[in-house]
Structure formats: C-alpha cells, structure tokens
Amino acid sequence: xxxxxxxxxxxxxxxxxxxxxxxxxxxxxxxxxxxxxxxxxxxxxxxxxxxxxxxxxxxxxxxxxxxxxxxxxxxxxxxxxxxxxxxxxxxxxxxxxxxxxxxxxxxxxxxxxxxxxxxxxxxxxxxxxxxxxxxxxxxxxxxxxxxxxxxxxxxxxxxxxxxxxxxxxxxxxxxxxxxxxxxxxxxxxxxxxxxxxxxxxxxxxxxxxxxxxxxxxxxxxxxxxxxxxxxxxxxxxxxxxxxxxxxxxxxxxxxxxxxxxxxxxxxxxxxxxxxxxxxxxxxxxxxxxxxxxxxxxxxxxxxxxxxxxxxxxxxxxxxxxxxxxxxxxxxxxxxxxxxxxxxxxxxxxxx
Amino acid sequence: xxxxxxxxxxxxxxxxxxxxxxxxxxxxxxxxxxxxxxxxxxxxxxxxxxxxxxxxxxxxxxxxxxxxxxxxxxxxxxxxxxxxxxxxxxxxxxxxxxxxxxxxxxxxxxxxxxxxxxxxxxxxxxxxxxxxxxxxxxxxxxxxxxxxxxxxxxxxxxxxxxxxxxxxxxxxxxxxxxxxxxxxxxxxxxxxxxxxxxxxxxxxxxxxxxxxxxxxxxxxxxxxxxxxxxxxxxxxxxxxxxxxxxxxxxxxxxxxxxxxxxxxxxxxxxxxxxxxxxxxxxxxxxxxxxxxxxxxxxxxxxxxxxxxxxxxxxxxxxxxxxxxxxxxxxxxxxxxxxxxxxxxxxxxxxx
Numbered sequence: 001x002x003x004x005x006x007x008x009x010x011x012x013x014x015x016x017x018x019x020x021x022x023x024x025x026x027x028x029x030x031x032x033x034x035x036x037x038x039x040x041x042x043x044x045x046x047x048x049x050x051x052x053x054x055x056x057x058x059x060x061x062x063x064x065x066x067x068x069x070x071x072x073x074x075x076x077x078x079x080x081x082x083x084x085x086x087x088x089x090x091x092x093x094x095x096x097x098x099x100x101x102x103x104x105x106x107x108x109x110x111x112x113x114x115x116x117x118x119x120x121x122x123x124x125x126x127x128x129x130x131x132x133x134x135x136x137x138x139x140x141x142x143x144x145x146x147x148x149x150x151x152x153x154x155x156x157x158x159x160x161x162x163x164x165x166x167x168x169x170x171x172x173x174x175x176x177x178x179x180x181x182x183x184x185x186x187x188x189x190x191x192x193x194x195x196x197x198x199x200x201x202x203x204x205x206x207x208x209x210x211x212x213x214x215x216x217x218x219x220x221x222x223x224x225x226x227x228x229x230x231x232x233x234x235x236x237x238x239x240x241x242x243x244x245x246x247x248x249x250x251x252x253x254x255x256x257x258x259x260x261x262x263x264x265x266x267x268x269x270x271x272x273x274x275x276x277x278x279x280x281x282x283x284x285x286x287x288x289x290x291x292x293x294x295x296x297x298x299x300x301x302x303x304x305x306x307x308x309x310x311x312x313x314x315x316x317x318x319x320x321x322x323x324x325x326x327x328x329x330x331x332x333x334x335x336x337x338x339x340x341x342x343x344x345x346x347x348x349x350x351x
Numbered sequence: 352x353x354x355x356x357x358x359x360x361x362x363x364x365x366x367x368x369x370x371x372x373x374x375x376x377x378x379x380x381x382x383x384x385x386x387x388x389x390x391x392x393x394x395x396x397x398x399x400x401x402x403x404x405x406x407x408x409x410x411x412x413x414x415x416x417x418x419x420x421x422x423x424x425x426x427x428x429x430x431x432x433x434x435x436x437x438x439x440x441x442x443x444x445x446x447x448x449x450x451x452x453x454x455x456x457x458x459x460x461x462x463x464x465x466x467x468x469x470x471x472x473x474x475x476x477x478x479x480x481x482x483x484x485x486x487x488x489x490x491x492x493x494x495x496x497x498x499x500x501x502x503x504x505x506x507x508x509x510x511x512x513x514x515x516x517x518x519x520x521x522x523x524x525x526x527x528x529x530x531x532x533x534x535x536x537x538x539x540x541x542x543x544x545x546x547x548x549x550x551x552x553x554x555x556x557x558x559x560x561x562x563x564x565x566x567x568x569x570x571x572x573x574x575x576x577x578x579x580x581x582x583x584x585x586x587x588x589x590x591x592x593x594x595x596x597x598x599x600x601x602x603x604x605x606x607x608x609x610x611x612x613x614x615x616x617x618x619x620x621x622x623x624x625x626x627x628x629x630x631x632x633x634x635x636x637x638x639x640x641x642x643x644x645x646x647x648x649x650x651x652x653x654x655x656x657x658x659x660x661x662x663x664x665x666x667x668x669x670x671x672x673x674x675x676x677x678x679x680x681x682x683x684x685x686x687x688x689x690x691x692x693x694x695x696x697x698x699x700x701x702x
Contacts, residue, residue: 041513042442043408048399057394058451060489091393100409102498138411142493147453149500
C-alpha cells in the first residue's frame with residue numbers, strides 16, 4: 001500500500017476545501033453581529049452602521065512578484081497580504097471590518113498550507129474584530145495569487161484623502177520607511193544564506209506592520225490635511241499627495257529617519273540608504289500632512305493613544321508636483337518620481 | 352526609424368494605464384452620488400442607503416481555465432466576467448452597485464484590449480446605474496486573471512438565501528441551462544472551425560446572460576423560499592440548496608427544459624443532453640423554490656415586469672441531500688452531485 005503523504009487540495013476538492021476554510025474561520029475568527037450572511041451563499045451580506053461611510057480597497061499578491069515562494073511561511077504570507085489591505089483602510093483613517101479572499105491555487109498545494117494562510121489573515125483581522133465573510137477559490141496554472149478585498153468604515157466625512165494638502169503644511173512620516181525594501185534586496189542577494197530569513201529587515205519585508213490604528217486616531221483628530229501609506233515608496237506616495245492636492249514638496253535630507261539597520265544593510269548592498277528610503281518600498285508607513293500649528297496637538301494625542309515615531313521631514317509648497325530635496329550644505333536637488341512608474345517586478349498599483 | 356506598433360501596457364506603465372482606465376470610466380461609466388471617492392485614493396468610499404443590506408461577492412476569471420485566449424474578444428471577456436458577478440447579486444435578489452476590478456495582466460497586452468475589457472464591464476454595469484469605484488493592477492507572469500468584487504444592495508431582510516427551501520416546495524428554473532456548457536464543448540472541439548464563434552451556443556458561452564432583474568423582482572414578492580444561480584451547474588446548485596436547507600429534491604426528467612439548440616449540439620458532441628443540462632454549467636440561470644400555491648402569483652408578477660421562461664421541474668422532499676430523477680417510465684434514478692466537486696478546469700467555487 002503506498003504511503004499517503006500530507007493532504008493536498010486535489011485530495012479534498014474545491015467544496016472540501018471550502019468546508020475546511022469555513023470551519024477554520026468559524027472556529028478561529030471573529031463573528032460580527034452586523035454580518036447577516038457569511039461564507040456559504042451566493043453573496044455575503046451585512047447591515048452597515050448608520051453615520052459611517054464604507055471604505056473598499058483591494059490588493060493582490062502574486063507569487064514570484066510580491067513574494068518569493070519558499071522564502072516566506074504560509075502564515076506570514078497570509079499576514080502580509082492582509083496587512084497591505086489593512087494599511088489602505090488605515091491610510092484613509094478607517095477601521096477594517098470585512099474581508100473577501102480570492103485565491104488562485106495550484107492543485108498540489110497542501111491543505112495545511114492553505115489553512116495556515118487563513119490563520120495569517122485572521123491574525124491580522126481578529127485584533128480589529130474584523131472577519132472573513134466570503135471569497136473565491138480557483139485553480140491557477142502557474143503562480144499562486146491572493147487577491148483580497150477589504151471593506152472598512154470611517155465616520156461620515158472623517159476620511160483623510162490624498163487631495164487636501166496645502167502649501168505651508170508640514171510633512172510627517174511614521175517609522176522608518178525603506179527597511180522592507182532593503183529586506184527584499186537582502187533576500188534576493190542572500191538566497192543561499194540559510195540564516196537570511198532571520199535578518200531583521202527580511203523579517204520586516206516578510207511581515208510588515210501597518211499603521212491602521214495610527215491612521216484611525218489621526219482621522220479622529222480632524223487635524224490631518226492629507227494622508228497616504230507608503231506602498232508605492234515614500235516618494236511615489238508623497239507624489240500622489242502632490243498630484244491630487246495640486247502642490248509640491250520640499251524634503252530636508254538630514255531629517256529623513258534612516259534606521260541603523262537600514263544604514264548597515266545599505267552598506268552591505270552597496271546602495272545609497274536614501275535611495276532605499278525614497279524609492280521602492282514594501283513597508284506600510286504613513287505620510288501625513290497638517291498645518292504647522294496642528295503638529296504639536298497631533299503628536300500629543302498620538303503619544304497618549306498609540307505611540308509611534310513621527311518625524312517631520314519637510315513642507316508642502318505651491319510648486320505643483322515638484323519635489324525638492326534640501327541638502328545639508330544648503331543645496332537643492334529636484335527628485336524624480338520616475339523609476340517605479342513601470343509595469344514591473346514587486347510593484348502593484350492601487351486604482 | 353522602426354515602425355511603432357499599437358501601444359502596449361509596458362509602453363505607458365502602470366500609472367499611465369490607471370489614468371487611461373480612470374478617464375474611460377469617467378467618460379463612459381455612470382456616476383453615483385453616493386460614491387464619495389472613486390478611483391484614485393487609498394480606498395474608494397461610499398455612503399450606504401439606509402434600510403438596505405449590502406451584498407458582496409467576488410468571482411475570478413482565469414485565462415485558459417474560464418476562458419480560451421483568442422476565442423473571445425476583450426469586450427466580451429469583460430462582459431462575461433462582470434455577468435458572473437451580477438448573477439450572484441441577482442441570485443440574492445439584490446441590485447448591483449459598485450465594482451472593484453483586480454487585473455493580473457501580461458506586460459505585452461495591448462492598451463486598447465484593456466480598454467475594451469473595461470467597456471465590457473461598463474456595458475453590464477451601466478444599465479443598473481452601477482459603477483467601477485476601484486481595483487488593482489498587477490503584472491501576472493503567465494496567465495491573465497480578472498478578479499471582480501461586486502457590491503450590491505437589497506432591502507433589509509428581503510435577500511433570498513439558499514437555506515429556506517421546505518419539503519413540498521416546487522422547484523423552478525429560468526431559461527435553458529446547459530446551453531453554455533454545450534457551447535464550451537463545441538468551442539473546445541471546433542477550434543479549427545473558423546465559424547465556431549458564430550454558433551449560437553458558443554455565443555451563449557462567451558457572453559452569457561444573467562437573471563439579476565428576475566432575481567430582484569422575485570425577492571420583492573417575498574414568495575421565494577430559496578434561490579441560487581446555476582454557476583456550479585444545475586445539479587450542483589440545487590444540491591447547495593438541499594444541503595443548506597436540509598432537504599432533498601425530486602426532478603421530473605421530462606419537464607427539464609432542453610432547448611432545440613442543446614439537443615442538436617448534444618448529437619454533434621455525442622453527449623446526453625440531460626448530462627449537459629444537469630452537470631457542468633457556464634450559464635447563469637436561476638433555480639428558485641416556493642410554495643406550490645405561490646407559483647401562480649410569482650409567474651404573473653414576472654410576466655408583467657420581466658418576462659422569462661420559468662419551468663417547474665420538480666419538488667423539494669424531506670430526504671436530506673438526496674436528489675432523485677423521476678423518469679418518464681415511472682422509474683427513479685438517484686443522481687450524484689459528484690463530478691464537479693473537484694479542483695479542476697472551467698470551474699471555480701464561490702465561498
């Protein structure tokens with residue numbers, strides 16, 4: 001009798017897999033009383049909360065493009081894919097509520113790996129009391145993909161858009177952008193290093209954090225004029241704010257928060273750490289603008305409710321769509337947003 | 352100087368493509384006053400209508416699996432992908448409102464083909480006053496995919512589920528299920544026939560119709576006990592109703608509505624036309640159950656507002672999950688729902 005290996009999706013079929021996922025979500029996920037139908041009908045349904053706008057975003061993670069197969073655990077992959085989406089809801093100042101997950105799977109994937117991915121989704125959703133209410137499974141010939149639609153809510157009129165920045169506003173950024181981008185480069189170059197997955201920046205690439213609670217708190221203050229997450233890279237996303245607001249920006253190079261880990265990785269990678277900070281990004285920090293007089297109250301509210309490193313890095317100007325880097329010697333360098341405006345590896349684009 | 356061919360996605364980049372899509376959607380799509388943010392921010396947002404539940408569904412169409420590249424125009428592909436989703440909203444008795452479209456594209460795809468796909472999406476959405484409010488673009492290595500999340504609404508408590516069928520209820524079906532399944536088989540076998548795309552059943556496969564207006568009308572009557580669309584095949588979906596309702600079903604073989612086109616195609620394909628009707632399905636008819644005394648009022652309401660062929664094909668029984676085919680000679684044949692419960696070609700599964 002041939003020995004049976006671990007169970008694969010082809011062994012239990014689609015409907016078997018749906019049942020397994022449904023059971024796991026029921027057992028380990030959160031139930032919301034506003035959800036009138038979850039997994040298991042033609043659609044899911046829910047009753048929206050009066051006085052709130054609904055936010056909807058969708059982000060897709062493709063094998064070989066947004067993650068490296070074998071270089072991330074199914075649990076972390078699930079967490080990562082969900083974090084990307086939570087970050088978008090947070091960047092509007094909202095709170096995640098309901099997720100629909102569309103998976104393109106190879107038939108030979110292990111059932112336990114799919115279950116671990118779902119545990120990853122839930123690990124990110126549960127702290128918000130948010131739940132998985134539906135999705136779709138399909139066989140995907142070559143690469144796997146995880147496409148998540150996340151629905152959130154924000155008090156009506158409180159959502160923070162990209163379009164509200166005004167000349168004179170200060171530009172703030174959370175955390176240390178660029179660390180995940182450096183982590184990806186380390187991962188790509190150190191594929192043979194058995195310890196590479198333990199490098200702190202590789203960990204940040206594989207399981208990035210979102211700033212959704214920070215975003216929600218900021219939106220409630222009503223003090224931010226614009227907000228965005230750094231999913232297209234710091235400069236790419238500051239560029240989106242400039243474009244949508246019809247403004248420009250000046251950045252002080254010496255104020256940009258570079259972590260020691262990033263500086264060290266840049267040395268190892270023979271890269272300019274500022275390029276890693278400004279350019280590609282796979283971490284999900286927030287870029288926020290507000291009036292100068294609102295910066296102190298904003299900080300003090302954040303310190304009390306969700307402390308985060310918040311660095312003032314520049315000012316909004318009236319030079320439409322121009323971004324200038326102010327150097328420490330008094331020089332000025334216009335910076336290009338090109339370079340990631342391509343249909344290329346590791347980037348996807350939110351519409 | 353080399354001659355320039357038609358524009359490809361790699362020529363204009365992601366952000367260029369997003370702009371083109373945004374322009375097209377603004378120009379040719381419908382604008383809803385409840386949408387507070389459409390394409391172009393971290394998320395879309397809208398204000399839900401008081402007294403309504405929101406319905407959410409997502410369905411993914413993968414190249415080579417759900418459609419045959421080169422055998423469907425980009426316009427029809429867009430229409431087809433959107434129809435699948437509209438059908439799910441309709442099967443709950445709802446009305447489609449907002450779509451998010453996540454595309455996995457090869458870099459060499461023509462910009463005009465992507466635009467034509469969007470025209471296909473809009474061709475299906477516009478009649479409902481429904482709009483595209485967001486999405487995602489990503490490069491997909493091998494096969495293209497179109498993953499759509501569609502949000503709809505239904506008056507609170509009026510959604511028709513799979514779980515309400517009771518023993519004694521009649522089973523009704525719209526239209527002629529099986530025609531699209533036969534169309535796919537004709538397409539697969541007649542790949543060399545230059546006229547195959549003109550065959551009426553191939554046309555039904557490539558641009559199936561949904562019954563969303565019928566579903567919405569039925570839900571408003573409050574007379575249906577259960578409803579589902581035939582996306583998993585007639586028997587598969589009747590099976591879903593049986594499972595969720597804890598009931599069984601008896602079907603009268605001679606009452607099953609087989610179209611002349613289907614009978615003719617079955618001859619050509621050396622297939623039993625009843626297998627095509629009961630088994631795989633790529634058309635989107637509705638299976639409805641209701642109390643026998645409600646059938647006449649239901650029919651008369653439908654005749655007035657959206658006429659459709661509605662055939663009584665059997666009864667719900669108390670034999671949990673058993674489906675029996677009653678033959679014209681008085682015989683009874685239990686029918687298996689297996690056969691499409693696999694992780695296999697041309698089927699996807701809604702959770």
